[in-house]
Amino acid sequence: MTGTDIQQAKAFLxxxxxxxxxxxxxxxxxxNALDPAAVLxxxxxxxxxxxxxxxxxxxxxxxxxxxxxxxxxxxxVLAEHLTPGPIxxxxxxxxxxxxxxxxxxxxxxxxxxxxxxxxxLLSQLAFPLAAPSANPFGYISPTTAQHVEQQLGKQIAYxxxxxxxxxxxxxxxxxxxxxxxxxxxxxxxxxxxxxxxVGPVEVRAHSSSNPQAPGMLKSHYAPRTPLxxxxxxxxxxxxxxxGVLSFQNDYGRLHQEILSITGxxxxxxHNLFAAMRRLDALGLDRIYAELVPERxxxxxxxxxxxxxxxx
Ligand code: TXA
Ligand code: MG
Numbered sequence: 001m002t003g004t005d006i007q008q009a010k011a012f013l014x015x016x017x018x019x020x021x022x023x024x025x026x027x028x029x030x031x032n033a034l035d036p037a038a039v040l041x042x043x044x045x046x047x048x049x050x051x052x053x054x055x056x057x058x059x060x061x062x063x064x065x066x067x068x069x070x071x072x073x074x075x076x077v078l079a080e081h082l083t084p085g086p087i088x089x090x091x092x093x094x095x096x097x098x099x100x101x102x103x104x105x106x107x108x109x110x111x112x113x114x115x116x117x118x119x120x121l122l123s124q125l126a127f128p129l130a131a132p133s134a135n136p137f138g139y140i141s142p143t144t145a146q147h148v149e150q151q152l153g154k155q156i157a158y159x160x161x162x163x164x165x166x167x168x169x170x171x172x173x174x175x176x177x178x179x180x181x182x183x184x185x186x187x188x189x190x191x192x193x194x195x196x197x198v199g200p201v202e203v204r205a206h207s208s209s210n211p212q213a214p215g216m217l218k219s220h221y222a223p224r225t226p227l228x229x230x231x232x233x234x235x236x237x238x239x240x241x242x243g244v245l246s247f248q249n250d251y252g253r254l255h256q257e258i259l260s261i262t263g264x265x266x267x268x269x270h271n272l273f274a275a276m277r278r279l280d281a282l283g284l285d286r287i288y289a290e291l292v293p294e295r296x297x298x299x300x301x302x303x304x305x306x307x308x309x310x311x
Contacts, residue, residue: 060112
């Protein structure tokens with residue numbers, strides 16, 4: 001069932017059931033993070049391997065102390081300026097967090113989403129919410145309640161509709177080693193913004209499987225239709241069985257999606273996953289996708305396009 005009733009969502013979560021929640025990045029498939037049975041059903045519904053840990057969501061910075069042992073100085077600075085917002089912190093986990101949530105790792109991923117509806121829900125709950133993106137494992141993340149409904153609607157108690165996600169790509173994941181800030185996933189908070197606050201970071205967000213962040217497998221966020229990176233439009237076959245995903249150019253094709261006519265990164269990120277889904281739904285032979293300039297939110301957009309292209 002899809003609706004906008006926060007009390008209904010709260011009741012289901014308190015009963016140990018799963019609810020899809022809106023965030024500023026993508027929709028999450030949420031359950032009580034402190035209840036191993038609820039967490040287990042998240043893995044089951046998503047068909048997600050148990051070695052891929054979940055992000056724990058809460059509404060206020062002070063509440064982080066309920067599930068982390070330590071917050072390094074630079075994490076404090078980032079949290080002060082960037083939360084609520086599209087950034088996730090890897091921090092030493094407290095005993096209260098079940099090992100299932102972190103796949104046995106000693107760090108827990110925590111985040112404060114910037115979405116009115118979910119902040120209200122979280123503030124009324126006595127526990128934090130474990131929530132991966134609300135898509136079947138390996139598929140494109142959902143940015144509307146309808147996306148969730150189409151794929152997981154039958155398997156979850158409630159979908160809390162908070163409209164289309166503003167940012168449109170997942171949170172940036174940061175970890176800390178001594179004084180060094182490490183970026184493990186490029187996302188909704190640009191690296192340039194993080195570096196303004198804490199100086200140079202190390203980027204360990206590979207496009208292949210990452211042992212520190214096991215979920216960051218190469219073929220992720222992928223449509224069912226084969227997707228090829230488009231280096232040069234001239235090489236794209238002339239066929240109505242081909243889809244084209246472009247940044248701002250209108251290539252005049254029958255099946256094409258333009259992410260932002262004005263070349264605006266925020267608009268392009270906001271549109272990315274919905275555009276991929278629309279092209280995927282056409283059952284075409286192949287999608288050709290163009291990379292965007294590699295800066296600002298463009299790095300997160302390109303990361304998603306490259307992963308979608310990995311066979
Ligand atoms: O924007 C987001 O972060 C969305 C919304 C719903 O909050 N959530 C999201 O969750 O993207 P998910 O599960 O699709 O991606 C979380 C990533 C995974 O790649 C996982 O491997 C990594 O975070 N992760 C979680 N806990 C970790 C940990 N302790 N150490 C390293 N990586 C971790
Ligand atoms: Mg995901």
